[in-house]
Amino acid sequence: IQNDFPETYGIGQTGLAARATIERKAQAKQLKSYLIFFDKILATYFKHLSKVSELLSINGRLTKTYFTQAIKDIEGFEDLVDAAYDTNNDEVLTELLLEQFDNNIERRNLILDHLLSRFAERFGDYTFLMKALYGSATDEIVLSNKEAFLSDYIAISSERGCGFNYFMQGEHVNPANDAENLWDTDNISGFQKRVSRLLGIKNYNRRTLSSSFVEVYSLINSDSETVFRWRIRDEEDNIILSATEEYKTVSLASDELYLSVLQIVQTTIKEIENAYEQGFVEDQNIGNLQLGISPTGKYSFSVINKGEPPTSTDHIIAKQYKYYDTAFEVKEAMIAIINFMKFKFTEEGIFLVEHILLRPFPEQDPMTPFMPICTDNCEDDCGIDPYSYRVSIVLPGYTYRFSNPDFRNYAETIIREELPAHILPKICWVGYREGTLENMKEQQLQQFEDQRAAGITDLDNQIMDVQNSSLPQAEKDALIAALEAQKVALNQSIDNQIADFLDSIVDQNNDLVDFENAYKDYLVAKTCLENEQPEEIEELLSAMAKLNTIYPVGRLLDCNDESDELEGRIILGQTNIGTL
Structure with a gap:
């Protein structure tokens, strides 16, 4: 001027x-x-x-x-x-x-809100839900969700009413892979892409969801008990985080796993940069990470729960069992695991099956099996016509967000809003991670055996006490005979309980794993056919019929212990009473 x-x-x-x-x-x-x-x-x-x-x-x-x-x-x-x-x-x-x-994150969110508003899109309700789930890490995670949404906007807007191409894929595209463009692919419907971006699902590809970055596995501890631990792998299948404790149930292990992930994403890279600028000492806390230096001068880090005192065994909740030669290397490792958890780690995904594609062809011999159809006085929710204008939407119900009732309600609202008004969805939150159900069954059998061992040990101790007593021999013999009879009865009772348990689970499989396998086999077989259904449709229909929505576990409490807390309460339509 x-x-x-x-x-x-x-x-x-x-x-x-x-x-x-x-x-x-x-x-x-x-x-x-x-x-x-x-x-x-x-x-x-x-x-x-x-x-x-x-x-x-x-x-x-x-x-x-x-x-x-x-x-x-x-x-x-x-x-x-x-x-x-x-x-x-x-x-x-x-x-x-x-x-x-x-404040780069806050201002970038405002800028992207401006861009979203130009297309009449909104993330307000989603942000509020994420705030309750991820706390201080919400803004950065939501920012990446908005960026992904806008990056894919051409596809998720122009293709929102398009289906996926299932015809002449597989070996017709790649002779070395019969599932080419059918599995591990983004060849999915526009609806799935749009809903995935609106819900912040990082990877919307059709893939095997039950096998992910997470592994919850069982082992026998020093007390001969079946316990569980967890670990997380990266994209190269390297173990990058492991549990530090053993857990009595799969549920407890999963809770601690998600707490560890939450603690990591709430730690910022800026906190790490500032700590290194100021200089650090052994066992220094950087956000929710604790930097450690071994007696040999090697560096490592752990995930901590600041809500527990440092002397508690619950203070360090996860650890990367890897040591680094320099402070710079461990710094890069901490930054890498934060970025991985925020932007790549996921167990979420979405399947959509259009029922019209499963319709039988009368001219086919033998005729294709039908989906369940209602007849007079039918009490099942199968409908008069299970094919026209109906879809099944299958999501993994065990993940951190998908097991939250509020997020489920939000997701179901988004799904119904984004589907055409004349399409009726059946939404299923199903399944377990691969191997989880087997671990739970194994633990239940171990509990039966532990109960047997404890009972037998107690009876043996009583027999020994009788033998060492000063009672007349005739009375000793009578008491010992009675105790031996109790041992036989106990063994018989435990055997009956085990038999009943095995009978009850004989047809009980991981419905998500069964569905994934059947759906993949069906697509691979169907892609070569025109007006016919493959034999694999029978397995798919069977797997779809067995899909069972899983709910958060609740507990019935004494009326005198009422409080305003909803966590752990029985909520109609949102809770299961007990677990397997």
Whole structure:
């Protein structure tokens, strides 16, 4: 601005005449100082304008949202500003003047909200739900969800009513892979893509969901009890996080696993950077991570629960059992696991089966089996016509978000809103991780055997006490005979319980695993056919009929212990009484 003033003001490039008085020079300098404020505002505005394409970009590469530039070509400028004002480095100047105001995550969310509003899209309700689930990590996670949504917007808007291409795929596309473009593929319906992006599902590919990054496995502890541990693998199948405790049930192991993931995502990379700048000491806490140094000088880190005292065994809840030679290496490892948990780790996905594709063909011999059809006085929820305008939507019900009743309600609302109004969905939250059901069965059998062993040991001790007593021999013999009879009865009772249990689970399989296997086999067989159904449809229909929604476990409590807490309560339509 000041360089455009008439030269008589003496504030431009020409300046004042050499004969100007001290007072006149002071007046010019005062005016220049006053105008610098406006020059600085304009310089910042123009710098922002030059960055508009980056600010409105959805690639997520921008680390700053405030920009400025040095004011140049002003005569005597160095006499008007502080020595820290660097006219040769705009980035340093931006950090000096604006870094304290630049909350990159918050401002990027606002910018993406602006872009979303241009398409009449909203993430408000989703953000509130995520806040309850992920706490302080919500903003960054939701930001990545918005970026993914906008990146795929062409597909999820123009293709929202399109189905997937199941014809002439597989070996017709790749002779070496009969599931090419049918499994482990993004060849899915536009509806699935759109709903996945609205729900923040990181990977919407049709794939095997029951086999994921998580492994919950059983082992026998030193007390001969079946217990459970967990571990998480990365994309290269390397173990990057493991449990530090043993758990009595799969449910307890899963709860601790998700707590560990939550603690990691709530730790920021900025906290790690700041800790390294300030210098760190052994066993220093950085967010929810604890840095450790071994006696040999190796570095490692653990995940901690700050809600528990450091002396408690529940304080360290997970650990990466790997040691690093340098502090820099362990820093990179901590940053890598944070980024993995925030942006790649997932157990979620969505299957959609259009019932019309399963319709039988009367001319086919033998005729294809039908889906369940209602007859007179039918009490099952199968409908008069199970094919027309109906779909089945299958989601894993055991994941952190999908096991939350509020998130389920939100997801079901989104699904019904995004489906065409004339389509009726059957939404199933099903299954267990691969191997989990077998572990639970094994634990139940172990409990029966533990009960048997405890009972037999108690009776043997009683027999020994009788033998060592001063009772007459006849009484001893009678008591021992009675106790031996109790041992026989106990063994028989346990055997009956085991037999009843095995009978009750003889047809009980992991319905998600069965569905995945049957659906994959059906698609591989169906892709080669036109107006026929493959034999594999029978297995698929059977698997779909056995899909059973799983609910959070609740407990019936004494009425005198009533409180306002909903966690662990029996809620109609949202809770299971007991578990397998």
